[in-house]
Amino acid sequence: MFSWNRRLARYVKAGQHEKTIELYQEMQQKGMSPDNFTFVPVLNACASLRALEAGRKVHEEIIQSGCKADVFVGNSLVDMYSKCGSIEDACKVFNNMPSRDVVTWNAMILGHVNLIDMYAKCGSIEDAKRVFNKLPSRDVVSWNVMIFGHVKYGQGQKALELFRQMQEEGVQPAPLTLVGVLNACASVVALEEGRRAHDWVIKSGWDSNVFVGNSLIDMYAKCGSLEDALKVFNKMPSRDVVTWNAMIGGYAIHGHGKEALKQFEQMREEGVQPDDTTFVCLLSACSHSGLVDEGLRFYSSMSTVYMISADFQHYTCMVDLLGRAGRLHEAENMVLAMPYKPQVAAWMALLGACRIHGNVEMGERVAKQVLELEPENAAGYVLLSNLYTATGNRDLSKNIERQRKERSVKKHPGRTWIEVDNEVHTFVVDDQHHLQMIEIHAELKRLSGLMHYAGYVPDTNFVLHDVEEEEKVFNLCHHSEKLAIAFGLINSAPGTPLCIRKNLRVCRHCHTSTKFISKVVGRAIMVRDANRFHHFQDGECSCRDYW
C-alpha cells in the first residue's frame, strides 16, 4: 500500500492527473483495498480535471471501503466538489464532517468563488463573504481566496481594501497574496498602488518568484506602463512561457503589433517553446494592429511548425482579425470551418465586425445565431441594435431593444475607474452621486465650448439609447468615461497625463470627443477599454481609429 500510495502522490505532484486515476483503477483491479492515503491524491486528481462523475464514484468507494474518513479525506471531498462546481455536494460533505479546520472552510469559500461568472451567479460573492465572515479563524489562504474572488467579480477596489484589512488583522501576506493584489491593481488601472505593491515585493525578496514577476509585468502593461513591464521582464532571474506571453500580450493591448512580433522572435531565439496562449496573444496583437497577413501566417504555422492545434479561442481571434479588417466573408467562413459547433464568442466577434462595417444583411443572420445560443446575454441585442442605428434603421433598432427588455435581459452598466492621488474613483452612466458633481458638470460644459471652437461636431447617431433627439446631445456628456475625464482634469495639475479604465468598449462618440479633449486641454489621455488601450494625444489616438 505504501508504495502504491507513494506513486499516486508523485503523479499528482507532477500534474499527471489522468495517470493518477489510471493507477488507482489498476490497484483496484489487482485487489488492493485503497485507504485514506489513496483517496486524497485521487480526489485531488478528479478536482484538477473537474471530473465530477469520477469524483462521485470515488466518494461512493470511500463510503463502501469502511475506512473512517479523516479530516484530510473530508477536505479533499469538499475541495473536489467545490472545484467541480457542485456546491450542494460540497455543503453536504461539509455538514457531515465531525470536525473541520480552516482548510475545510477555505475550500467552501473557493467553491462559491468558482461559481462567479459574467452572466449568472452574481450571488456567489455574497455567499463566499458569508462563509468568510463565519470562519472561526482565517489564515492567509482565506484572505487570498477572497482577494482573488473580488478581482474575478470585478471588484478590484474591494480586493485592495481586503488586503489592507488583512494586514490590520495581523495576517502575514504570502507571495500569492501579492499576485492577487497586483491583479486587483491591473483590473482597476491603479498604477501608483501597483508600484507600492512592487515595493512590497522587493522588500520581501519575492521579486525572483516567477508568478509574482509575471503578475508585475501584467500589472504594468495593464496600467499603461510598458516601460516598467519591460524593466521587470529584463530583470527576472528566470522566465517561463507565461512571462513571454504576458509581455507579448502587453504589447498587444497597446496596439504595438510589431513589438509583439519581435518579442516572439526573441522568445524563439532563446529556445522557449510557445504554447496555445502564446498564439492567442500573437493573433490578438495582429488583430489590434491590423496585421492581417502576419496573423494568417501565424495561424497556419501554429499547427504545422509548432504542433499546436487551433482551439476555439484561436478561431475567435481569426474571426476578429479578418472581420475587423473588413474581410467579412472570410471571417464567416472561419466560423463555419470550425471543427465543432461554433461558440457564441466566434459569432459575437463576427457580429462586432458586421457592426463596424455596417453589414446589415450578414449582421441579422449572425445575430440570429447569437440570440439563439445565448438569449440571456445582452451583448447580442446591443450589437444588433447598434448596427441598425449606425445604418439608419432606427425602427429596427428600437424593436430589438424592446425585445431585449421584454425578455428582461439586462445590459451591463457602463463603468469607468480613474486613479487620482492614489485613490481609485468609480463612475457610472449618468452618475449623480459623486461629491464633485457640480464641478464635473461645469468642466464638461467648459470642454464642450472649447471643443466646438476647435471644430467638433457631435454625431448623435452613436447615442444608442432610446431617446429623443434633443436629449441625445445631453446624454453624450454623461457616458461614464466623460465624467471620469472631467473629474481627472479638475483634480490634477495641468499637463498631467490621465489614465482611465472602462468596463465596456469605448463608443465611437466618446472616442472622437476624447481625441478633441486631448487636443484642447493639452493632455495625454490613456483609456483602457474592455478590449485594448487607446492613447489619446494632440487630437489623435494610437489605435488610428482601428478598433
Added chain:
DNA sequence: CTAGGGTTAG
C-alpha cells in the same frame, strides 16, 4: 504515502 489559494490570452 494524504489537504487549501496562483500567473498569460479570449
